[in-house]
Amino acid sequence: MLRMLRDLNVSKRWVKKALCMVTKMLNKWLRRCVIDWESKTTRYSVVKEIKDLLRDKLGWNEIKTCEEMWKFIDVDVNAFRRRGIEPCIWLNGLELLSDLRRPYWLGLRASDLVVRRHRGGVESALNTTNSVDAIFFLTLLGTIKTPSLAINWKREAPATKYAFESIVLSYYVYLSANAWPWPIELSASELERVLDGFGDGELTEFIAGLLDGDGAVVYYYNDESEFVFVWIAACRDCPKRFILDVLKRVIAERFGIISNIYFKTTSADALMFYNRNAISLLRHIIKYIHHPLKRLRAELILAYYDGRISRKEFKRLYDMTKYEQGAPDIKRNHGLEALARAAPQTHTHGGQR
Numbered sequence: 001m002l003r004m005l006r007d008l009n010v011s012k013r014w015v016k017k018a019l020c021m022v023t024k025m026l027n028k029w030l031r032r033c034v035i036d037w038e039s040k041t042t043r044y045s046v047v048k049e050i051k052d053l054l055r056d057k058l059g060w061n062e063i064k065t066c067e068e069m070w071k072f073i074d075v076d077v078n079a080f081r082r083r084g085i086e087p088c089i090w091l092n093g094l095e096l097l098s099d100l101r102r103p104y105w106l107g108l109r110a111s112d113l114v115v116r117r118h119r120g121g122v123e124s125a126l127n128t129t130n131s132v133d134a135i136f137f138l139t140l141l142g143t144i145k146t147p148s149l150a151i152n153w154k155r156e157a158p159a160t161k162y163a164f165e166s167i168v169l170s171y172y173v174y175l176s177a178n179a180w181p182w183p184i185e186l187s188a189s190e191l192e193r194v195l196d197g198f199g200d201g202e203l204t205e206f207i208a209g210l211l212d213g214d215g216a217v218v219y220y221y222n223d224e225s226e227f228v229f230v231w232i233a234a235c236r237d238c239p240k241r242f243i244l245d246v247l248k249r250v251i252a253e254r255f256g257i258i259s260n261i262y263f264k265t266t267s268a269d270a271l272m273f274y275n276r277n278a279i280s281l282l283r284h285i286i287k288y289i290h291h292p293l294k295r296l297r298a299e300l301i302l303a304y305y306d307g308r309i310s311r312k313e314f315k316r317l318y319d320m321t322k323y324e325q326g327a328p329d330i331k332r333n334h335g336l337e338a339l340a341r342a343a344p345q346t347h348t349h350g351g352q353r
Contacts, residue, residue: 107209
């Protein structure tokens with residue numbers, strides 16, 4: 001691998017950062033592998049060469065990446081397609097997000113997206129350990145600019161006994177100072193002002209961005225009953241908590257969709273939409289949902305409630321999307337493996353700064 005990177009004229013400085021090595025450790029491996037390393041080239045050129053090769057010579061594209069991602073987490077794309085549900089529909093309209101003025105980005109900023117000032121510009125970053133997010137976050141930030149990637153170890157929470165440590169993928173892009181059109185920090189009054197000024201389409205796009213970050217689409221059933229939940233979470237004692245109160249009011253006033261705020265965990269609350277209200281919300285925002293798993297569940301739930309698939313088929317397909325609770329799960333803590341499997345055209349290079 002080191003010889004390959006050297007032959008691509010990548011700088012030693014970049015390799016140190018990408019592999020989380022200090023200079024002494026990198027030089028040790030270079031001596032052991034008998035590698036001289038002098039020249040370097042722009043990272044953007046390397047990215048372009050590899051992407052062009054994989055697309056032109058190997059036929060790799062976004063649909064192939066999507067299908068490999070689903071295969072990695074044991075979701076049968078053909079089973080969904082036979083029932084008229086397209087598992088890669090989350091890619092539709094994604095190119096529109098190259099415009100940072102889309103309200104989706106403000107919604108994502110209010111949830112998972114980190115935006116901070118950096119050396120006179122702005123850094124935007126998304127972090128994950130999960131398999132689906134590893135592909136989604138890369139693809140999403142890639143609509144703006146080719147992301148850089150940092151790989152680090154993270155100690156898991158004590159409750160996750162089956163995974164003592166996991167690998168965190170951090171995707172980030174650097175933007176000019178004026179490229180980010182939204183406030184970097186939002187107060188409750190400012191968010192209310194922005195949301196009240198949105199049209200219905202802009203509001204639904206904002207909600208979808210928020211859901212793609214800190215939300216979930218869930219179906220629960222037993223022998224006697226079934227429930228649909230859509231929820232958006234926020235930490236109880238952090239500045240983001242006010243978002244739930246603002247959103248609860250605005251959605252009720254604009255769309256007549258009722259929600260409640262519940263105690264979710266010891267450290268987080270959730271704005272919960274239940275059954276009929278959850279279905280109504282999904283109908284409003286589904287075309288703006290781009291998270292692969294949440295979009296697939298939303299498409300599947302609406303197909304079931306519209307009578308397009310039977311309950312038996314619905315349950316069989318939905319079960320493919322479920323997480324194993326309290327046990328190892330290929331969807332969790334396997335982000336790096338998913339990235340290597342589903343998107344070999346990706347790597348730890350970034351765009352020009």
